[in-house]
Amino acid sequence: MLGKSTKKSVNKRPRAKRLAASDRKQQIIESAIALFGRDGLKGTTTKALADAAGVSEGTIFKHFPTKKALYLAAFEGRTGDGMEHLVTELQQLADKGRDEEVIQRVLSAIFHGYDRDRDLHRMLLYVHLGQSDEENKVLDETLRKNAVMEFLIEYIATRQQQGVFRPGNPGTLANAVLALGIQVATTGKLFGNRDYGVSDDDVILELTRFLLNGLRQSS
Amino acid sequence: MLGKSTKKSVNKRPRAKRLAASDRKQQIIESAIALFGRDGLKGTTTKALADAAGVSEGTIFKHFPTKKALYLAAFEGRTGDGMEHLVTELQQLADKGRDEEVIQRVLSAIFHGYDRDRDLHRMLLYVHLGQSDEENKVLDETLRKNAVMEFLIEYIATRQQQGVFRPGNPGTLANAVLALGIQVATTGKLFGNRDYGVSDDDVILELTRFLLNGLRQSS
DNA sequence: ATTATCTATAGATCTATAGATAATGC
């Protein structure tokens, strides 16, 4: 009623500070991940992307030829960040026979990954649901979680030969370990289903004991 | 070049057979689930919905006030279909001490649910990612999987008191059982990650043994 | 004459482009 801020968009955003192209590009990507993670590719408009980045829509398209190119750019350079390092660490723990720590490390890596890159993991779910050829390429690259999967299969098979773990298909069992971690992290950290008032560390400990109990020989 | 079918949309769809409103409504919902499951709410156009149902866009809006109303209608009447029946069955197995069959039954119910209503489960993932207040209402209604969750918590706690299952937070453990089943079903049946060449029944058996081993006292 | 469907279209986005304007660095 006072005429100042009632009119739509009277307060126009100030011209964005001029940045080097590579910096602006990166900054647009960072702010885009939150939006794409929330609403998906189709659900996110270039207007929203521009507003979030603090630039005009024209600027968005100056840096990325299409909206989808920006979407896909979010995954560049993030393919399996510290996966090799993790696998090395796991291998060392496995060699020392520290089974508890192996499983615990796998679970905490998953949990922390979802904490650190929550929006990116939401995006990944959207990409999975998307399923185009192009997008599945990105997935194959990104889901180098397979490095961990491969380690687990080998690890479980070895422990079985040593008579420590009970028999059973190592692929199915490795998949079970990862699946449990991923699903608990997904519901707890992406969907907010953490009704069971327990801390992450407690859940990890509980699940570790549970998984190891499941893997080990009873007798 | 032959002029007959080169022009866009020369072959016009014949007028849809006239149906009773309730039948048409149901049929539109059925065909919509596949589209919403594939592309989500925003990714599915009313044009696509009309084409899939074999009617005009006008007809879609005659039966549903908005696209979103159609989206939400897909969940009506499907809230926990045979959940009470399942829980009754589980309770009977539990009373007889048939632990293997309890777990196996839970897992096979999840697997079969994903097989039977694949598109609906894809939609549910989209809804989960959507997260608006309104949509979470639908979720709370639909995810009466909680009935099974509640049963499992009670069941695990009882078995712990009897000294059959090892100690541990029943909520976390029950969540683990469901999470494992849901995630394996999601990746295997919704995302097509079934690289490990094993039949459903074998996976269920393997996971059942694994889960029970994890739950039971070792000594 | 009542109910279902279709046609045509309004109005609101939404993506992307072209050309103008502003800022930087030589």
Added chain:
DNA sequence: ATTATCTATAGATCTATAGATAATGC
């Protein structure tokens, strides 16, 4: 004078509506 940003807008959808047309049942 080179590079980054913005403004303005074209063209393509996309949702939803209103009024015309067709089918059914009394």
